[in-house]
Amino acid sequence: MKLNIDYQEKFQHRHIAPNPEDTEKMLKTIGVSTIDELIGETVPEKIRLKAPLNLPAAKSEFDYLNTLKVTASKNKVFKSYIGQGYYDVIVPGVIQRNILENPGWYTQYTPYQAEIAQGRLQALLNFQTMVIDLTGMEIANASLLDEGTAAAEAMFMQYSLRKNQKANVFFVSEELFPQTIDILKTRSEPYGIKLEIGNHQTAELTDDMFGAIVQYPAGNGEVYNYKGFADALHQKNIKLTVVADIMSLTLLTPPGEWGADIVVGSTQRFGIPMGFGGPHAAYFATKEEYKRSIPGRIIGVTIDSAGNYALRMALQTREQHIRRDKATSNICTAQALLAIMAGMYAVYHGPKGVKLIAERIHGLSVLLASALNELGYEQLNKAYFDTLKFDLGVLAGPIHSEALNNESNFHYNGTEVTISLDETTSPEDVKNIVRFFAKVKGKTLADANFDALRENIESVIPAELQRTSAYLTHALFNSHHSEHEMLRYIKSLETKDLSLCHSMIALGSCTMKLNATTEMVPVTWAEFSKMHPFAPTDQVGGYMQIFDELNKWLSEITGFAAMSLQPNAGAQGEYAGLMVIRAYHNDRGDSHRNIALIPSSAHGTNPASAAMAGMKIVVVKCDENGNIDVEDMRARAEQYKNELSCLMVTYPSTHGVFEESIIEICEIIHANGGQVYMDGANMNAQVGLTSPANIGADVCHLNLHKTFCIPHGGGGPGMGPIGVAKHLVPYLPGHAVVDIDNGKAIHAVSSAPWGSASILLISHAYIAMMGGEGLTNATKYAILNANYIKTRLKAHYSVLYTGSKGRCAHEMILDCRSFKQYGIEVVDIAKRLMDYGFHAPTVSFPVAGTVMIEPTESEPKHELDRFCDAMISIRHEIEDIEKGLSDKADNPLKNAPHTAAVITGNDWEHSYTRQKAGFPLPYVAAYKFWPSVGRVNDTYGDRTLICSCPPLSDYEFEESEVTTPEYGT
Structure with missing residues (x-):
């Protein structure tokens, strides 16, 4: 037997699911001989590339990770004291392993189908509650992209809310982080907004000013009392945005208590790695009266069809798709996974744990300032949380050199140096900094009186700026502090959500393809x-x-x-x-x-x-x-x-x-x-x-x-x-x-x-x-899979648009508008798919009353067939209504989704069987995914907007409060 020692597994065969035998069957169903024949009928010849992609040869998964390790070694991971909005963190292992590295969390789609997204909706509600509590504001969204863009969104929200339509000046504190000012410059220019960048203590407030923004603590580390500034702004009807460090708000008086109209910032410090810039979840909090103007997504409490506690995306759901050029923001995605991590960080540590972390950071900062002061270095911030500021003069160069020798990075601005401590900083780290600061002056650690100083550390935050109000008081933040409890809580939420771990998510325009483990590991x-x-x-x-x-x-x-x-x-x-x-x-x-x-x-x-x-x-x-x-x-x-x-x-x-x-x-x-x-x-x-x-x-x-x-x-x-x-x-x-x-x-x-x-x-x-070949094949198979679904469904549903030769590209739109005459809306089809174990395709976009299906190249034939079987079965259920065999009001589609509680309950008054409701096809019984709530009541949620965790006593609703949901497109 001759052995092949040159064999190397191709990753494309793991990423592209259909095997040669299934490919042949699919092509036969479509009516073409080869995949290239199908591509020829789909992609116009005049736009086709004349040569293959010129990319490096494809690497195996094993070789790629080995090569990447060499590349990774070129990054020198020094101890970072740079700050400026980014800080090293300790990611709790239970959160890293079970959320960040868990495909049950990272492969989920945006929670537009609320009934199969209750776990992540709850996790995002936790995040909103955390933000509301820490900022002292009344309402928060479910995250934005980063701190700078959140500040820009705040600026534009203030601009859109201004009463004086001629006002076009926005005051910007010169002590905002420079990257935030940079984004404000980008966003302001097209609207003709004039930025007045200056000192908040000497700023002249004019009638043409509509808003202002400050940093808390300031970019240089100083903790200012902004209350007088806020009062002066409000006297002239000028709104104030505060960019606040979320960790510092456990010790500092929250902006909502001294006059902020909007509070934004990053939650990166709550257990999200720096990652050379992201991703990190920004937060956005404001007053209840501005809830209709807040950008992004808001998670709200409502009830389901049985009157039980349920969650949904409220208010801003795809606002830009509805209002288009009149939208107040173009935000379409958020940082859900990172917001979930930040919220879970607060759940795991609780109010006491988070405060202890903040106190430790602040205490070590005070210790460092005191020790350096003993050495003759003058710390310039009167009040600070975690950032010290020095003007080192001629010593700036030697300090810079010694810091690098000790694999430490500070933030430098000429001769000014700021040092920001974080959750990972230890007393030994502080001692090391003191040691090389002493060396530059020809002194030793003993001269800093370090050990004596650490025995008596007092906060330097002024009494009027020390937080006295409670936060994270909900039982949720006070219940899951052991790892066992936390693990079970995370898993309890995960089981409520359908992800790519369960089945294909055939969302048109959204491309829910394989996220390979090897891609995620680094x-x-x-x-x-x-x-x-x-x-x-x-x-x-x-x-x-x-x-x-x-x-x-x-x-x-x-x-x-x-x-x-x-x-x-x-x-x-x-x-x-x-x-x-x-x-x-x-x-x-x-x-x-x-x-x-x-x-x-x-x-x-x-x-x-x-x-x-x-x-x-x-x-x-x-x-x-x-x-x-x-x-x-x-x-x-x-x-x-x-x-x-x-x-x-x-x-x-x-x-x-x-x-x-x-x-x-x-x-x-x-x-x-x-x-x-x-x-x-x-x-x-x-x-x-x-x-x-x-x-x-x-x-x-x-x-x-x-x-x-x-x-x-x-x-x-x-x-x-x-x-x-x-x-x-x-x-x-x-x-x-x-x-x-x-x-x-x-x-x-x-x-x-x-x-x-x-x-x-x-x-x-x-x-x-x-590699080039694999990427090209992925495109071909995406088109093959889409046309296979189209062919299987065309006898049952009308495909709205096709090319000149009857082919679709990688996705297709099924027209469901004719079903309205039988009382069936496209949303009923979406909810019924949950009973079959599937997330609905894209609903009512780009055409109302339709579904847009995109299977991707990562789905095998048997999964495509399961989905097609479900869609065909649902079409037969609609035919039963057409023929009068099924009641127009009481049928599996109108009552979908069916929960386990409903199916196993003592009472069953429907005209169809429990088997039909919960196990409509044989394959469903083999692996049933149960929606955790019945159909969500959007009307109730809009009428009674609650965007933070309600008390546990409020989780039960009176039957009289249940209303019939009104579903539009």
């Missing part, structure tokens, strides 16, 4: 997770190599000249791309070009992002087949040729079709002086077959959490880097702290220079292990 390696985003460049060689390789690979895939990895969400990528286009026009003297043409089928974030970038939206019609109406496009482009800024287009279209006129469309825009922005939401149908540059686009954002395998994390994190053609490269985003200037860079769009850097590793791993 995220928690210390070489990557413990890096501060502002660490010196000679310490981050590993990250720089990753960025450089990813830049080259994504540029090859898109056909563009360069990428910016900074945008940390898809909608942020949209905004960044449009701001780059804006900067390009302005630089050429074409600042009057501010018209964005947007097809009526576009994602709702497109017009919202365009409006944020200061553009005026002109809608372009689509024809009866769902394609862009080329003649209407031409007419609009010519009508506005002198003002045309750009076209925003999604390709393949939002309707799941490769429009054959796309090259002509791009040429029309260019001929009339505009740029083409391509929404990369459907890039997973392009990779290796065509590219944005090949089609004619100038800029494109990529949803790395879709096409390139970063998991959705229950509604975040995401990443949205942008690629641009050569003429736009100089305008890619820069950063106020780290020099990444491309020549004419726009201001930053994210707090960290490379966005949520640690999860870029996932996409890097995916591309490296797939």
Whole structure:
């Protein structure tokens, strides 16, 4: 027997699920001989790439991790005292292993289907409760992207709430972190908001000022009493935003108690690794009266169909998709996974534990200040929490050198040095700092009187700024402090949520594909997770190599000249791309070009992002087949040729079709002086077959959490880097702290220079292990799987749009509007799918009354068949209503989902059987996923908005309070 010693397993065979035998059966069902024949009928020949992707040869999983270990070693993990909004943390092992590293949490989708998302909804409600308690505010959302963008959202919320419509000045404390000021500059410019950056103690408050923002503690570490400033602002009807350190609020008087209107910040300090900048969950809290203006998502308490406690996304659910260019924000994702971790950190430690951590940080800071004072160093902050400030003069250089010799990083600004301590700092760390500060002055540790000082440490926070109010008082934060209790609590929530661990999630436009374990493993390696985003460049060689390789690979895939990895969400990528286009026009003297043409089928974030970038939206019609109406496009482009800024287009279209006129469309825009922005939401149908540059686009954002395998994390994190053609490269985003200037860079769009850097590793791993051939095959199989589902379902459902040869791209839209005549809404189909063990496809987008299905290449034939069987079975249930065999009001669809309590209860008064309700197909019985609540009552939740954990006594509702839900599209 001859042995093959050259065999190396290909990762693509693990990522792409259909095997050769199943592929052959699927092709036969579709009616083609080969997968390339199918691609030929789906992707127009004139947009196809002429050569394969020029990427490095694919690595095996084993080889990739070994290679990455070498790369990781180029990162030097020094002890970080840099601060500036980023701090080292101790991630509780029970949270790291059972949430951060657990696919049962990180592969969940955004909780739009509340009945199978109760666990993560509760975890996010915990987060909101924690934020409300610590900030002293009345309402909070379920997280934003990062501290800087949260501050920018606060600025715009204040702007939109202003009573004096002529007011356009926003006061910015000069002691905000510089990255936050940088983002405020980006966001303010398109709206004509003037930033007045200065000292809050000497600021002149004028009638044209609508808002102000300060940092608490300030960026230099000083803890100011802002109450007088807040009172002065309110006397002139000026609202105040406070950017607050969440850990410090356990010891400091919360901003809600001294006059803040909005409080924002980062929860990174609550057990989320620095990760060279992210992902981290920002928080946003405000007053109850502003609840209709708060950006992002809010989790609210409601009841289910049985009157039991239930949770749902309230108020801002996909607000930008409804209001489009009138939306107050383009936020589409949050940082759900990280917010869940931060909330669980508070649950695990409880109010006493969190306060002890804060006291230890503050106490060690006082000890360090006192010891250095003994050595003759003057600490300049009168009151501080964790950050000391020194002006070292001629000693700044020697101190810098000694710090590096001791593998420690401080924050330097000329001769000024700040030192920020954190949860990981020990007395021995403080002693080490004192030791080398003493050495610079020719002294020793003994001269610092260190041991005597540590015996008598008193807070330096003034009495009037010391917190006296209680926080985290809910039983939830006072019950799970042993690891056993915490583990069981986490698992109890996990079991309420459907994830990719259970079944396929066939969401059109959302691409819920495999998030391979090997891709996820490096995220928690210390070489990557413990890096501060502002660490010196000679310490981050590993990250720089990753960025450089990813830049080259994504540029090859898109056909563009360069990428910016900074945008940390898809909608942020949209905004960044449009701001780059804006900067390009302005630089050429074409600042009057501010018209964005947007097809009526576009994602709702497109017009919202365009409006944020200061553009005026002109809608372009689509024809009866769902394609862009080329003649209407031409007419609009010519009508506005002198003002045309750009076209925003999604390709393949939002309707799941490769429009054959796309090259002509791009040429029309260019001929009339505009740029083409391509929404990369459907890039997973392009990779290796065509590219944005090949089609004619100038800029494109990529949803790395879709096409390139970063998991959705229950509604975040995401990443949205942008690629641009050569003429736009100089305008890619820069950063106020780290020099990444491309020549004419726009201001930053994210707090960290490379966005949520640690999860870029996932996409890097995916591309490296797939290689050019694997990536191309992934695209082909995504199209194969979609057309297989389409073929199996076409006899039962009407497919709304197809290409000229009857094929769909990677997704399709099923028209369910005709079922209304039998009393069945598309939401009923979505809820009934839960009884079959599936998460519904995308509901009522982009067309009301439809579902959009996208299977991805990662699903095997038998899973596709299970889903198709479920959809066909549901169609038969609808036929029973049509034929009068099933009651129009009392049927499995209208009562779905059916919980275990309902199925096993003593009373059963329905006209169909329990078996039909709970086990509609044989395969369901083998592996049943039970929704934890019945159908959620949205109307009740809207009428009685509760966005923090209610007392346990409130979890039971009177039967009289139960109302019939009203479901719209």
